[in-house]
Amino acid sequence: MKNEYIRIQHISKEFHSTVVLKDLNAVLHKGEILGFLGPSGAGKTTTIKILTGQLKLTKGDAYVLDIHCDNIDETIYEQIGIVTDNSGIYERMSVYDNLKYFSKILNVSKERIDVLLKRVGLFEHKMKLASQLSKGQKQRLILARAILHTPKILFLDEPTSGLDPSTALTIHNLLLELKHEGMAIFLTTHNMEEATKLCDHVALLNEGVIVEYGSPKELCIKHNQEKKYKVILNDDSEHILSNKANDIEKMRQWLLEDKVEALHSCEPTLEDVFIHVTGRGLN
Numbered sequence: 001m002k003n004e005y006i007r008i009q010h011i012s013k014e015f016h017s018t019v020v021l022k023d024l025n026a027v028l029h030k031g032e033i034l035g036f037l038g039p040s041g042a043g044k045t046t047t048i049k050i051l052t053g054q055l056k057l058t059k060g061d062a063y064v065l066d067i068h069c070d071n072i073d074e075t076i077y078e079q080i081g082i083v084t085d086n087s088g089i090y091e092r093m094s095v096y097d098n099l100k101y102f103s104k105i106l107n108v109s110k111e112r113i114d115v116l117l118k119r120v121g122l123f124e125h126k127m128k129l130a131s132q133l134s135k136g137q138k139q140r141l142i143l144a145r146a147i148l149h150t151p152k153i154l155f156l157d158e159p160t161s162g163l164d165p166s167t168a169l170t171i172h173n174l175l176l177e178l179k180h181e182g183m184a185i186f187l188t189t190h191n192m193e194e195a196t197k198l199c200d201h202v203a204l205l206n207e208g209v210i211v212e213y214g215s216p217k218e219l220c221i222k223h224n225q226e227k228k229y230k231v232i233l234n235d236d237s238e239h240i241l242s243n244k245a246n247d248i249e250k251m252r253q254w255l256l257e258d259k260v261e262a263l264h265s266c267e268p269t270l271e272d273v274f275i276h277v278t279g280r281g282l283n
């Protein structure tokens with residue numbers, strides 16, 4: 001289909017007959033962000049490695065820019081960018097020289113380097129050695145390197161893990177800009193808030209199985225069967241009520257007695273959905 005950049009069809013992966021991915025299906029289109037969410041060991045990195053040609057799948061089919069995974073070779077790197085925690089930055093080179101080096105390999109004009117450095121907030125650090133960067137600055141350099149050649153697809157493996165909230169926000173804003181410019185982004189995370197904010201679709205991955213798939217909003221609505229409300233009374237006490245008869249009666253009384261200060265609906269978060277579906281948390 002037009003603008004379909006990734007198609008995953010019934011893929012499975014075994015390591016020495018241990019199954020780590022089971023029958024996964026997912027699709028990523030141009031200008032969308034797809035999140036693979038799950039706890040440690042769920043199979044997120046393995047999925048990225050299959051889609052970027054670093055691992056062979058055991059069963060099923062996956063296509064990246066219409067190329068079957070089995071046929072992916074290094075030429076795909078002209079069209080994709082990858083951010084992982086070992087994304088080959090040269091520690092003894094300056095920020096600028098790192099990008100200059102990769103611009104030669106990727107055939108990108110040097111003029112783009114300063115534009116990109118400004119975009120990721122590293123322009124004033126361009127002459128610093130990569131080894132002297134903070135964790136958040138290094139992550140932004142890795143990201144700048146990954147998008148230097150304006151790839152069609154950007155793969156991000158836990159891009160904000162361990163970063164301070166302000167750096168995470170800078171990265172989130174940049175990812176949303178890239179998406180609006182038409183880049184397709186495949187993101188793994190165990191941060192459900194990040195996924196809710198960024199992703200058009202999410203796959204909740206548990207022990208190698210996609211247990212839910214859809215937009216964050218769809219999934220939260222689907223799992224909001226027992227509607228809950230938070231009521232704050234004018235004595236500052238807070239109460240969680242459901243739509244059961246005794247809670248409705250309680251609410252009626254408070255309203256008659258003019259005790260209600262505020263009423264909020266409590267929609268489940270993606271984290272609640274994950275716990276509901278798997279019976280476990282994310283950490």
Ligand SMILES: Nc1ncnc2c1ncn2[C@@H]1O[C@H](COP(=O)(O)OP(=O)(O)OP(=O)(O)O)[C@@H](O)[C@H]1O
Binds near residue numbers: 015038045190
């Ligand atoms: N090369 C390998 N050989 C054998 N088992 C592996 C190999 N790589 C990964 N695994 C196993 O596959 C499972 C999924 O690992 P993966 O790294 O994909 O998880 P993850 O969801 O990315 O976890 P994390 O959030 O900790 O990075 C784990 O049980 C892991 O031990």
